[in-house]
Amino acid sequence: MRRLLNARPRGGGRLLLGLLPIAILILLYLVASQARHAENPRDKILPTPAAMAESMEIMALQKDPRTGEIPLAADTKASLTRLGIAVGAAAATTLVLGLSIGLLPYARAGLGPLVATISVIPPIAVLPILFIVFGLGETAKIVLIFVGITPFMVRDLASHVAAIPEEQIVKAQTLGASTWLVALQVALPQAMPRLIDSVRFSLGPAWVFLISAEAIASDVGLGYRIFLVRRYLAMDIILPYVAWISLLAVIIDLALLTWSRTAFRWAHAPGGRR
Amino acid sequence: MTPVLSFRNVWVEYGDHVVLEKVSLDVAPGAFVSIVGPSGAGKSTFLRLALGQEAPSRGEILLDGAPIPAEPGPDRGVVFQRYSVFPHMTVLQNVMFGARCDQAPLTGLLMGADRRQAKAEAVAILEQVGLSAALKAFPRALSGGMQQRLAIAQALITKPRILLLDEPFGALDPGVRLDMHELITGLWREHGLTILMVTHDIKEAFKLGTRVIAVDKRRHDPHAPKRYGSTAVYDFPLDDKQKTAIPREIAALGARD
Numbered sequence: 001m002r003r004l005l006n007a008r009p010r011g012g013g014r015l016l017l018g019l020l021p022i023a024i025l026i027l028l029y030l031v032a033s034q035a036r037h038a039e040n041p042r043d044k045i046l047p048t049p050a051a052m053a054e055s056m057e058i059m060a061l062q063k064d065p066r067t068g069e070i071p072l073a074a075d076t077k078a079s080l081t082r083l084g085i086a087v088g089a090a091a092a093t094t095l096v097l098g099l100s101i102g103l104l105p106y107a108r109a110g111l112g113p114l115v116a117t118i119s120v121i122p123p124i125a126v127l128p129i130l131f132i133v134f135g136l137g138e139t140a141k142i143v144l145i146f147v148g149i150t151p152f153m154v155r156d157l158a159s160h161v162a163a164i165p166e167e168q169i170v171k172a173q174t175l176g177a178s179t180w181l182v183a184l185q186v187a188l189p190q191a192m193p194r195l196i197d198s199v200r201f202s203l204g205p206a207w208v209f210l211i212s213a214e215a216i217a218s219d220v221g222l223g224y225r226i227f228l229v230r231r232y233l234a235m236d237i238i239l240p241y242v243a244w245i246s247l248l249a250v251i252i253d254l255a256l257l258t259w260s261r262t263a264f265r266w267a268h269a270p271g272g273r274r
Numbered sequence: 275m276t277p278v279l280s281f282r283n284v285w286v287e288y289g290d291h292v293v294l295e296k297v298s299l300d301v302a303p304g305a306f307v308s309i310v311g312p313s314g315a316g317k318s319t320f321l322r323l324a325l326g327q328e329a330p331s332r333g334e335i336l337l338d339g340a341p342i343p344a345e346p347g348p349d350r351g352v353v354f355q356r357y358s359v360f361p362h363m364t365v366l367q368n369v370m371f372g373a374r375c376d377q378a379p380l381t382g383l384l385m386g387a388d389r390r391q392a393k394a395e396a397v398a399i400l401e402q403v404g405l406s407a408a409l410k411a412f413p414r415a416l417s418g419g420m421q422q423r424l425a426i427a428q429a430l431i432t433k434p435r436i437l438l439l440d441e442p443f444g445a446l447d448p449g450v451r452l453d454m455h456e457l458i459t460g461l462w463r464e465h466g467l468t469i470l471m472v473t474h475d476i477k478e479a480f481k482l483g484t485r486v487i488a489v490d491k492r493r494h495d496p497h498a499p500k501r502y503g504s505t506a507v508y509d510f511p512l513d514d515k516q517k518t519a520i521p522r523e524i525a526a527l528g529a530r531d
Contacts, residue, residue: 165357170325171425172360173346175432176375177382185371185382189362266362266412 047236055236071225072244079222080248082138083203083210086145090206091199093146094153099183099191101154102161103169112158119151123209131217141213148209149202153195160194161187193267196260200253207249276339278303278436278468279324284333285503286319292503293319297333299487299506301436306462306469308483310476315489316504317472321440324470325350338435348372351434355441358425359413365424366409369396372432396431402464403427403457419450423457430465439471443478455482486510 009017033046047055060072067074097115100107127144134140164187172186214223222245229237261268277300286294293316301307311317322328323335326345335342337349346352359368373392374382384392400406403423413421422442429437442458443451459482462469473479479486488508495501 167354167357168360170327170346171352171354171358171428172371172375174325174348174350174352174429174434175372176348177371178375178379181375181379181382185374186360264362266414269414 044233044235047239051236052240055234056240059237059240074220075222075225075241076244076248078218078220079210079214082141082214082221083145083206086142086210087149087199087203087206089142090146090150090153090202091195093150094157094195094198095188095191097154098157098195099161099187101158102164102191103183103187104179108158108162115151115154115158118147119155123148124212127213127216136217141210141218144213145206145209149206152205153198153202156198157191157195161191164190189264190267193260193264196256196264200256203249203252207245211245275303277301277336278305278338279470280336280339281320281323282334282336284323284330284335286316286323286328287331287503291500294330294505295503296505299509301468301470303468304466306467306482306484307471308479308486309470309472309489310474310479310486311489311504313474315491317474317489318440320489321352321438321470321472324436324438325352348376348432349435350438351429351432351436352438352440353422353425353429353442355444359421359428361413364410364412365400365405365416366393366396368413368424369400369428369431371428376432396427399427399430400424402461417450419446419454422446422454426458426461430461430467436468436470439469439473441473442471444474451478458482480512484512486512 029046030049033043033048036043036046037048056072060070063069064071064074097107097111101111101115102108123144126147127140130140130143130147134143168186169182172182177185210221211223211226214221215227218224222241226238226241279299279301281297281299284294284297285292297320309317309320319328323330324342326342326347329344342350352358360371363371370384370392371382373388373395374384377388377392378384397406397409400409403426405420405423405427408416408420413424416424426442439458443454446454455478458469461467471479471482486508487506487510489504490507491502491504492507493502
């Protein structure tokens with residue numbers, strides 16, 4: 001008998017094994033929902049799939065007579081815009097700061113402690129400050145996400161750039177590269193796959209900050225909607241919205257991974273762990 | 275003839291720790307100088323000094339009679355034991371990097387005729403080192419020996435005044451190492467290179483070099499091991515006959531390693 005350590009699932013079996021826990025959870029939900037509805041046909045806590053489909057038809061296909069927009073589409077657009085601007089700005093800032101701190105001893109001495117200090121501040125704690133400074137509009141929400149994820153990303157990228165072997169940096173200089181060319185041609189391309197990874201990991205916290213900000217002050221957005229309908233115990237809307245947010249997160253993650261694999265082929269071992 | 279590289283009474287000290295003391299050395303044009311010595315004797319410090327990665331505490335280092343710049347530059351090429359090539363560039367891009375830095379200091383990108391010429395030169399040198407079949411491969415797809423061939427081709431493209439080799443074949447299998455010895459000797463003759471090689475392999479040092487310099491401490495105080503630094507304790511100019519026999523005092527140095 002082989003040790004359990006060495007037994008590996010293969011091919012279809014592996015896929016099936018991965019789907020099994022998900023199927024069990026869905027089944028458990030259906031059974032529980034059925035049981036509650038048997039007791040009370042108007043139960044709101046565990047809505048049936050039919051009820052969820054009915055509510056989502058209103059949210060996803062019909063225009064809100066007040067705003068003239070489809071709620072799900074408007075919420076998705078607003079949330080993704082906020083997320084996109086914030087994460088884009090965070091990535092751009094990270095590239096500039098991470099490369100500088102990773103490559104230049106003067107930048108490391110000057111900015112390292114500041115970034116380290118900022119990164120220990122809990123972002124939600126500064127949300128009131130952001131609302132006071134930037135008002136309750138879009139800016140405060142975008143800044144919250146930016147403040148929440150940038151320091152971590154900068155530190156991660158800076159340490160990755162600083163870990164480029166010194167041999168490479170010296171070699172580049174013996175081939176005539178200036179500081180600028182070392183940054184542009186040696187460090188930047190090697191930083192990109194790591195930055196994409198870092199964005200992928202930061203998207204989790206970014207969603208948390210987005211939904212928190214939308215829950216507190218907003219009039220449109222995925223987070224705003226689920227906190228709004230919470231007042232009516234509308235689980236038939238909340239659950240599909242959560243599923244939709246998860247689906248968006250998975251799609252964004254896969255898109256980033258695919259980009260990294262195609263544009264930075266050298267960084268991904270064929271069939272390797274990354 | 276002005277030596278390509280000279281060390282004039284060079285000392286390297288970190289506080290009380292003396293690494294090198296009183297090192298004076300001239301490298302003549304066209305010489306292949308091997309530096310050998312036990313681990314920790316400061317062999318690599320020679321290369322760091324020549325590269326400008328480190329400055330001597332006392333004394334001076336001259337390149338073609340002028341003080342060397344205090345940082346690495348295209349006049350001194352280098353091949354390290356590892357990590358000498360850029361993992362994100364193909365073989366061809368790695369070799370063209372020197373031309374790109376030289377001719378496109380702003381973007382690092384070449385266009386049109388410049389690009390074609392740089393590419394032709396790179397392809398020619400890659401052919402000499404035996405990599406013409408792998409132009410589009412990334413370094414991770416190459417064996418250790420092939421990566422070192424690439425690193426050498428990359429260093430030669432800028433036509434450095436002196437080529438510095440830091441244990442260049444130390445991580446290779448014995449068979450591959452022999453191939454590399456042939457390659458570097460051929461390139462040295464063909465391009466009229468001046469080479470300074472640091473190695474811990476004494477046989478290799480004698481086989482390849484036209485001159486072997488052994489680095490070790492002349493004096494040793496067991497109560498203060500850092501008090502005295504290393505210097506060039508033996509300096510053998512070699513002709514072809516001598517290349518077969520390794521002097522006994524040098525062999526003893528290797529046995530201590």
